[in-house]
Amino acid sequence: MDLGNILSHLGSFLGTLMFLCAIYQKYFPGHIRSYMEKYSRLGLDLARPYVQVTFYEFTDHMFAKNAAYSTVKCFLTGRSTAQAKRLKAQLKRNQSLVLSIDEREEIPDEFHGVRLWWGSGKRVSKSKVLPFYPPPSADNKSYYKLTFHQRDRDVILGPYLNHVREEAEAIKARNRQRQLYTNNGSSWMGVVFEHRATFQTLAMEPSRKQEIVDDLITFSNAKDFYRRLGRAWKRGYLLHGPPGTGKSTMIAAMANLLGYDLYDLELTAVKDNTELLKLLIQTSKKSILVIEDIDCSLDLTGQRKESKKDRGDGEDKKGRPVKKPSNVVDDDKKAANPSKLTLSGLLNFIDGLWSVCRGERLIVFTTNHVEKLDPALIRRGRMDKHIELSYCRxxxxxxxxxxxxxxxxxxxxxxxxxxxxxxxxxxxxxxxxxxxxxxxxxxxxxxxxxxxxxxx
Known part of the structure; x- marks a missing residue:
């Protein structure tokens, strides 16, 4: 059959198809057409055993941003660069170039042996908008679509989507600018953390540095281990040694190694235990909570106070002079520092019931005089690893x-x-x-x- 005959038959087929469509639209009532379209879609779904999940960029409520769309976008950013053939590029505020998959592009993925596909596109809206409300742009209709076989529904809608969320959180943590916070009343205020210290530049014996690096990396990868034990995902470090031995520099190196934010807690600015717990709740995951010079912070770190009857007030009952114990705080010192923060409140803050409210956290104390600290504050389980920083050798x-x-x-x-x-x-x-x-x-x-x- 030559080309002319093929085109002739094709034209006849198309003409017949258009005629049938016109008859369908003209003579079939609307409710019958809706039933026919509904059941035809069901038939197609039975013939094509695939499930689709769509993640729209904006929700239907006044074009509110959809957090699920942002999570998927972050997850697909690295994969799109390696697998997609059509990419779109955008410049972020810091002038870095970000690549993502273009519209109507599809990339495959695999999870525990299950094959699936991610695609992107734009939804064309036919709804009218109010004249005083600006119409959404084409970008506001963007979406990602996940396609998989229906036999894998339980794996994809459960473990796989959790994997997508966790991987996106890890990517965001690696790419975002780290912050340095300090407390102002019951809230935190922060700035961009720009300290460049690393363990490579830290003045310490190489084997000791490697031991600390291994410990930190093991902790950051131990989510399942802590969950299996039923313990809070946190670890305490006590850095002690003379002034100038690099305690603050080591904390900066820890933050740069793990990509964590830093929360520099000033205990003297905390009014009471309740305010301390409010600060704890406001901290984020993947953070380092630092209390520097803990031996100088309020009257929390010395030996526990004796009861009032054992203190002495200058002389005993027989009139003999009695020396006031050194750990008792004078009334004028109490007046100068009206904080009602207690050692019990600080211990509960570190590893009490409230300490589990955020995961993946390091708690770091520094001191120049470890012998002055209350044993309850630095015992193993609170300060899990003690690191002595000494003089330069x-x-x-x-x-x-x-x-x-x-x-x-x-x-x-x-x-x-x-x-x-x-x-x-x-x-x-x-x-x-x-x-x-x-x-x-x-x-x-x-x-x-x-x-x-x-x-x-």
């Missing part, structure tokens, strides 16, 4: 020399190694001597400055 010095001088060996290193074994100097003091004071200072000048400080 040669391993720590080599890290600082690489950071500040960009060198890993020098003729003066051997002499510095011996001096650091004889004299205690904090990493902060060592770093100060390695800092260039003028542009003319050479590496040798700065090392000589350190040697002079260690020998005087």
């Amino acid at each position: 040669f391993e720590e010095f080599k890290v600082l020399a690489k950071n500040y001088l960009g060198i890993e060996r020098h003729d003066l290193f051997e002499r510095i190694e011996g001096l650091l074994q004889e004299k205690n100097m904090t990493p902060a003091d060592v770093a100060e001597h390695l800092m260039p004071k003028t542009e003319a200072m050479t590496h040798e000048d700065r090392l000589e400055s350190l040697i002079i400080a260690l020998t005087t």
Whole structure:
């Protein structure tokens, strides 16, 4: 059969089809057409055993943003770059380029051996809008559509969609700018966290650093472990050592390693236990709660107070002088600090019933005098890992020399190694001597400055 005959038959078929459609529209009543369309769709659904779930960008309620659409969009961003053939690009406010799948594009996915497909498109609305209300743009009608076989309904609508949500949350946490918060009354105020400290630049012996890094990563991946144990997904760290040994720098390195926000809690600004719990509830997942210099925060960290009858008020019943215990707070100190926060409230905040209100959290205490802390505050289970940060030794010095001088060996290193074994100097003091004071200072000048400080 030649091309002319094919076109002739095709034209006859199309003409017949158009005639039948016209007859259908003209002579079949509307209610009969609706029944026929309904049952024809049911027949098609039986013949095509696939289920579709649509995630619209906006809900039907005054075009409110649909959180499920944003979650799917975040989830598909990485996959679309690797698998889709048609992509659309957008610039974010920070001028970074974001790629996502274009309309009417489809990408496959697999979950526990189940095959499924994601597609995107736009819904064309025929409804009229009020003249005083701006009509929605084409973008406001965007959607994502998930298609899968009906035999896999339980797997997709349960575990898979939970997987999509958790993966999207992890992606958002990795990509968002981290925040540094401090408390103002019963609320937090924050700024962008821009500290660049990492464990690579931290002045610490390499094996100890690796031990801490492994512990942090194990914790961040231990959601199922904590859930199986029925414990809150949190871990406490106590950093102790002399001033200038890098406690605050280590906290910044922790935040940068895990991508967590930082909440710097100032206990002296908290009025009572209730306000402390309000602050806890407002914190987010994937965060580090920090209380620096816990030994200096209110009267919470020393030995527990004796009862009033045991205090003494200058003399005993026989008139003999009695020395007031050092752990008793004077009335003038109480007046200067009207906080009603108690040690019991702080302990409940750390690992009581309220501590489970947010998951995946580190709680970090720092102190220069660990011996002053109440044993109940730092016992295992509250402060799970105790990390001592001490004076600078040669391993720590080599890290600082690489950071500040960009060198890993020098003729003066051997002499510095011996001096650091004889004299205690904090990493902060060592770093100060390695800092260039003028542009003319050479590496040798700065090392000589350190040697002079260690020998005087």
